[in-house]
Structures are given as structure tokens and as C-alpha cells.
Amino acid sequence: MGDGDTLFDALVIGAGPAGVSAALRLQQLGHSVLLVERSAVWPRAQVGEALTPGVRNIIELLDANDALAEVPHVAHAGSRVLWRSRTPDLLQQAGSAIVDRGRFDAALLALARRRGVELEQPARLLHLAGAAGDWRASLLCAETRCRQVRARYILDASGRGAASRIDCAPRLAAIWGEVDQSALAQLDGATQVEALEHGWLWAGCLPGRRYRLMLVCDPHAARQAGTAAPEARLRAACANSQLLRAAAGLPLLGAVQMCSATPYLAPDSWQDGRLKLGDAAFALDPVSSSGVEKAMRFSLQAAVALHTVLGDERPERHALARRFFEGRLVEACARHAHWTEAYYGQAWCADQPFWQARARCEAVGDGAERPELLAALSTERARLAGYQPPELKPLAGLNPARPLRLHGGAAIVELPCVVDDRVCLQQALDHPHLERPLAFLENEALFPHLARLAQPLPLAQLLQMLADCMPGHKAERIAAWLWQRGLLESVG
Ligand SMILES: Cc1cc2nc3c(=O)[nH]c(=O)nc-3n(C[C@H](O)[C@H](O)[C@H](O)COP(=O)(O)OP(=O)(O)OC[C@H]3O[C@@H](n4cnc5c(N)ncnc54)[C@H](O)[C@@H]3O)c2cc1C
Structure with a gap:
């Protein structure tokens, strides 16, 4: 059997944090991965050294703590921020760090190799033929050797530089x-x-x-x-x-x-059999220093979407995985744009053109091929802009003698969620008091339990119903959480 007959589940292009996170996660989920990195200089130089605290739980999920222990880093000694006024504030952000990015990326890649991910480096993709499920890729390895490989999916994690893009800000x-x-x-x-x-x-x-x-x-x-x-x-x-x-x-x-450093979203991030990850799919304004975290997190979500279709090729599964993937992509960009707009609007010089243009901006650009993605982006941004966290109701108002039901403004919607490492449709609660529809609280599925609250139910029965599936103290916390946010109302 020639090399070209080996069928990899995924061919990942680019060994930055996005590509390696996807490779590690797919390998954890039992898939074969070939990773292709073009850089002959390794570790290679890269900007994006300030890592936000959220990177830690991603590293834990990838079981990569030990592998990264030796990466040179500077513990974050706080930030002196001159932003809202001409007087600087000293801020602390526990858990963030500044790393040697080249060494960080190299340590992750070394871990992936030890775990069984195959690597071609330096190598680049010369030609791609075939179709989803059976791509035939010609690689040029070390500028001298041609290698033909077959792969079911192609994951492009080659970094910034999407040709087709929606700019999320000026x-x-x-x-x-x-x-x-x-x-x-x-x-x-x-x-x-x-x-x-x-x-x-x-x-x-x-x-x-x-x-x-x-x-x-x-x-x-x-x-x-x-x-x-x-x-x-x-x-x-x-x-x-x-x-x-x-x-x-x-x-x-x-x-x-x-x-x-323009933030953007690549509207062609999901094509049949070809997915984009990390900066190839979306880039964030560096003001949040969270590009690496968001790139890695999105790769984990993309790996689950891919795991879903690799395990079940029915068109409806494929459509669901795509909906999940694109939903997470839009959400990441919309949330970040929403946060960034507010942050730019707070600057002491917010009346200057540079700041005004960024404190209130619309996504523009190449949305023609995917107008629904552009529309989803503005809907999500409008939802975030219109969201007002509710004032919490006192628990003392929760009268056990009066039955409870779901608040009249609540709706039950269906949401693609991850359950047991696969995307599936889950019922979720939607309400103007929620920033986004809620399917799980404290890692517990809210439905079908809450569906029974379409009809009034005494508090004791609600607690019993929840406690049948989870510890009693959790059931109490969940009921209190819903009550305090006005998602439950007393009847009579
Ligand atoms: C100015 C600036 C400052 C930033 N500061 C921060 C920060 O402080 N903190 C933070 O978290 N984020 C920061 N970011 C964002 C962060 O750098 C990126 O989000 C992150 O590097 C994305 O990772 P990636 O794996 O998608 O891409 P990359 O890290 O760019 O990795 C892509 C890899 O693909 C390889 N490649 C490219 N083309 C090919 C090909 N054809 N074949 C094979 N391999 C290929 C490249 O050699 C590279 O190794 C910053 C970004 C900018 C622009």
C-alpha cells in the first residue's frame, strides 16, 4: 500500500495554537491527524505573547500542563493602564502570563507528536484534488520531496490572511x-x-x-x-x-x-470538507490580548463539530455541526466586537476620530457570498447591545405556598450544544433577561425538566423534580437562580 493510500481523518495546515489544539483534541477523540507546518525555523518568532487566564483551562482540557511547564514566561505583574483618564490605574489580572510564544507553540507541537499526531515540517500544500471525505493532497516536504496523502477533512489553521473576509471594525x-x-x-x-x-x-x-x-x-x-x-x-x-x-x-x-491587526471573520470558514480555524477563520482586535485563547477555544469547538460528522455522515448531522461551528464563530466575533466598542468608547480621548470610528462600528466587507452570516453577526451584536442584566429579585419573595411557572416572556428554543463530545440539539430557555439562550446551568441540562413549568408547579415539586436528577443543593441553587432573574413567576 503506498503512502497516498493512507486516509487521515484530518489534514491540519499550520502548527500555531489553533492547528495544534485542533490536532490534539481530534487525536484525543480517536482520529488520525497529519499536521503540516511550513516554517523551517522552529521555534519561530510570533507576536501574541500575553496570554489571558482562560488559556489555562484549555491547557488542562488538552492535558498539556506538564508539556508547557518549561516554556519561558514572565508572570503578569499587573497592568498600568492609562485609558479612561489621564491618570493611570494599576490593574491586576490573576492567572495571565507573558510567554515566549515561539517556545509555547513548539512545546504544544512536541506534545502533539508524542501523542501520535503525524507531522510534516517544513512542508506546504502544493495541490488539492478530490472532495469532502476523500481529499488528495500533494505536499512539498523540505522543498525536496513530494508526498501524496488522502484526508477526509482539511483544516486550515494557517493564520491571518483570509482572502474573503468581513471586517468587524475599521x-x-x-x-x-x-x-x-x-x-x-x-x-x-x-x-x-x-x-x-x-x-x-x-x-x-x-x-x-x-x-x-x-x-x-x-x-x-x-x-x-x-x-x-x-x-x-x-x-x-x-x-x-x-x-x-x-x-x-x-x-x-x-x-x-x-x-x-484588523479584526475580521472569514465567511467561508465552513466549506464542504474544509474548515478554517484560529486566525484563518477570525481575528480579534489585539486590545483584549485574547487572540490565542479564542483561537484555541474555537479549535476545540471545531474539533467537536468534526468529530460529530466523522462519526455520523447523515446530512442532518452535518447541518447541525455546521450550525454549531458557525454559531460559535459568529458569537466569538460579535462578543468581542461588542466588548471592544465599549472599551474604545471609554477612552479619555473618545471624541477623536480614531476612537469614534471604533466605539460604534458596523461589520463591513465581503459578506456577499454568505449574507446570512453577516445578518447573524448583526443580530448577535444587536442582542448584546440591547441586553440589560436584570435586577436580582430577593429570595425572600419566593413564597413556597404559591405555585411557580415559567415567566410569560420565556420561550423554549432549540440550540446546538455539546453533549458527550458531540453536537446535538438541546432545548434551551430564552428570555430578555438572559444574555443568550440557556440549555445548561451548573452543568445540568435544564430540559426537559423546565418544560413542566409551562403549568404552575409548587416549589416543593419543582425542587423534587430537579433533585431526582441532581444533588438537592444544586436543585435549590438552580431554582433560586431562575427566580432571582425573573425567569420564574408565582401564580395566584
Ligand atoms: C499585533 C498583534 C498582537 C497580538 N497580541 C496578542 C496577545 O498579546 N495575546 C494573544 O492572545 N493574542 C494576540 N494576538 C493574536 C494572536 O497572535 C493570534 O490570535 C494567534 O497567533 C492565532 O493563532 P493561529 O494558530 O490561528 O495562527 P498562527 O499563530 O499565526 O499560526 C499559524 C501557523 O501556520 C503556519 N502556516 C502558515 N501558512 C502555512 C501553509 N501554507 N502551510 C503550512 N503552514 C502554514 C505558520 O507558519 C504558523 O506557524 C495578536 C495579534 C496581533 C496581530
């Missing part, structure tokens, strides 16, 4: 350089974030005594103003800042770099 560019940490001893270990009239600055210590200075700005505005080279723009921004003035004239360690 264009952004990032310009960064590094200086020696010892030259900025007065700055302590805290990360510095500062809003300037025409953009914002991020600066912080990296492993290896390097200190990163990064400016995020509007690429068009800088060009129109005839502002000179990126290095001059970075230095000018530091000189105009309050927190980083001392860095403006320091010698740089290497050349200044620049890249696009």
Missing part, C-alpha cells in the same frame, strides 16, 4: 519593536497600556530581558498624514505618551515590524 495596523529591559528599569514589571489621540500603546517585559513596544493605529490615517516610516511612528507615539516617553529614544534590538 482597519488597524500594529507596529512594534523591542528594547533592552535594563534600559527601562524605572517601569517595574507591569505591562503599560496607554490610549493616545490617534491610537494606543502596549508595552511589556518579554522573556529573555526584551521589552516590547507596540503601537496600534489606523494605517490609512497615518498614510494620509504623510507620517514617515513605522519606526518613526512608533518613536513619535512613545514620545507623545505619558507612560513610555523614556523609551522613545532608546536603541532598538532589531528592526521594527508592522502587520495588519
Whole structure:
């Protein structure tokens, strides 16, 4: 049997956090994976070193704690943030860290190999033929050897650069350089974030005594103003800042770099037999420093969608997995855009054009091929914008003598959810007091139990009904949670 006869369940292109997370999760779920990474330099340089606390539980789920223990990192010493006013705030974010991203990615990849994921590196895809379920890929390995492989699914995790995209906000560019940490001893270990009239600055210590200075700005505005080279723009921004003035004239360690930082969604992320992951599917505004976490999380969700269709090829399963995948994609982008708009709107200089354009923006661009995805994005953003958390009702108002039923404004909807590592349709509660429809609370399915509350039910019976399937204290907490948010009402 030739190599071209081996049928991999997934061929993953790109060994960044998105590609490797998907590979590890698919391998955990029992699938064969071939990973292709084009970079011959490994560990390779990569921006995106500040990791948010949520990365930790993803690492746990992938059982990767030990593998990452040796990755050089700087424990987060808090952030000095000059944003809402001209006086900086010192913020702590427990659980976040700044890592050597090249080494972080390399350690994850080494783990994937140890677990049985096959790797071709350096290698790239030359040609793809066939169709979903049986792709035939020609790979060029180490620039010398051609390898033919077959794969049921292709996962594109090749990073930023989607050709077809919906921009979720106006264009952004990032310009960064590094200086020696010892030259900025007065700055302590805290990360510095500062809003300037025409953009914002991020600066912080990296492993290896390097200190990163990064400016995020509007690429068009800088060009129109005839502002000179990126290095001059970075230095000018530091000189105009309050927190980083001392860095403006320091010698740089290497050349200044620049890249696009525009947040976007690739509308063709799910095609028949071909899925996009991580930055290939969506990119976030770097202001939240959560790109790696969201890329990894989406890969885990995509792996479950793929596991669902690999195990059951019926068209309805396929449609459900796709609905789940695209729902998570839209949700990730809409939530982030909603948060970002509010954050930009809070800046001390929010009356400046750079900030105004980003504090209230519509998704624009290449939605023509998937107008329903663009529509889903605006619906989700409108829902988030209109959502007001309810005032919690006192528990004392819950009178055991009066029967309870679901509030008149509640609706029961069907939602694609993950149950036992597969996507399935689950009933969920929807209500204006909920930010999104709710299928599970405290890891317990709410339905079919709550369906009985279409008719009034005494509190004792409701608690008994819930306690038949879960510990009694959980049943009490769930009933209280629903009551406090006005999702239950007393009758009579
Ligand atoms: C300026 C800037 C600052 C950021 N700062 C942060 C931050 O502080 N914290 C954070 O969490 N996120 C940050 N991000 C976002 C973060 O870097 C990305 O979200 C993250 O790297 C996405 O991971 P990925 O695996 O999708 O892509 P990548 O990390 O880009 O990995 C893609 C991989 O695919 C490989 N590849 C590309 N093409 C091919 C091909 N044809 N064949 C084979 N292999 C290929 C590449 O070599 C690479 O290894 C930042 C982004 C920008 C632009």
C-alpha cells in the first residue's frame, strides 16, 4: 500500500495554537491527524505573547500542563493602564502570563507528536484534488520531496490572511519593536497600556530581558498624514505618551515590524470538507490580548463539530455541526466586537476620530457570498447591545405556598450544544433577561425538566423534580437562580 493510500481523518495546515489544539483534541477523540507546518525555523518568532487566564483551562482540557511547564514566561505583574483618564490605574489580572510564544507553540507541537499526531515540517500544500471525505493532497516536504496523502477533512489553521473576509471594525495596523529591559528599569514589571489621540500603546517585559513596544493605529490615517516610516511612528507615539516617553529614544534590538491587526471573520470558514480555524477563520482586535485563547477555544469547538460528522455522515448531522461551528464563530466575533466598542468608547480621548470610528462600528466587507452570516453577526451584536442584566429579585419573595411557572416572556428554543463530545440539539430557555439562550446551568441540562413549568408547579415539586436528577443543593441553587432573574413567576 503506498503512502497516498493512507486516509487521515484530518489534514491540519499550520502548527500555531489553533492547528495544534485542533490536532490534539481530534487525536484525543480517536482520529488520525497529519499536521503540516511550513516554517523551517522552529521555534519561530510570533507576536501574541500575553496570554489571558482562560488559556489555562484549555491547557488542562488538552492535558498539556506538564508539556508547557518549561516554556519561558514572565508572570503578569499587573497592568498600568492609562485609558479612561489621564491618570493611570494599576490593574491586576490573576492567572495571565507573558510567554515566549515561539517556545509555547513548539512545546504544544512536541506534545502533539508524542501523542501520535503525524507531522510534516517544513512542508506546504502544493495541490488539492478530490472532495469532502476523500481529499488528495500533494505536499512539498523540505522543498525536496513530494508526498501524496488522502484526508477526509482539511483544516486550515494557517493564520491571518483570509482572502474573503468581513471586517468587524475599521482597519488597524500594529507596529512594534523591542528594547533592552535594563534600559527601562524605572517601569517595574507591569505591562503599560496607554490610549493616545490617534491610537494606543502596549508595552511589556518579554522573556529573555526584551521589552516590547507596540503601537496600534489606523494605517490609512497615518498614510494620509504623510507620517514617515513605522519606526518613526512608533518613536513619535512613545514620545507623545505619558507612560513610555523614556523609551522613545532608546536603541532598538532589531528592526521594527508592522502587520495588519484588523479584526475580521472569514465567511467561508465552513466549506464542504474544509474548515478554517484560529486566525484563518477570525481575528480579534489585539486590545483584549485574547487572540490565542479564542483561537484555541474555537479549535476545540471545531474539533467537536468534526468529530460529530466523522462519526455520523447523515446530512442532518452535518447541518447541525455546521450550525454549531458557525454559531460559535459568529458569537466569538460579535462578543468581542461588542466588548471592544465599549472599551474604545471609554477612552479619555473618545471624541477623536480614531476612537469614534471604533466605539460604534458596523461589520463591513465581503459578506456577499454568505449574507446570512453577516445578518447573524448583526443580530448577535444587536442582542448584546440591547441586553440589560436584570435586577436580582430577593429570595425572600419566593413564597413556597404559591405555585411557580415559567415567566410569560420565556420561550423554549432549540440550540446546538455539546453533549458527550458531540453536537446535538438541546432545548434551551430564552428570555430578555438572559444574555443568550440557556440549555445548561451548573452543568445540568435544564430540559426537559423546565418544560413542566409551562403549568404552575409548587416549589416543593419543582425542587423534587430537579433533585431526582441532581444533588438537592444544586436543585435549590438552580431554582433560586431562575427566580432571582425573573425567569420564574408565582401564580395566584
Ligand atoms: C499585533 C498583534 C498582537 C497580538 N497580541 C496578542 C496577545 O498579546 N495575546 C494573544 O492572545 N493574542 C494576540 N494576538 C493574536 C494572536 O497572535 C493570534 O490570535 C494567534 O497567533 C492565532 O493563532 P493561529 O494558530 O490561528 O495562527 P498562527 O499563530 O499565526 O499560526 C499559524 C501557523 O501556520 C503556519 N502556516 C502558515 N501558512 C502555512 C501553509 N501554507 N502551510 C503550512 N503552514 C502554514 C505558520 O507558519 C504558523 O506557524 C495578536 C495579534 C496581533 C496581530
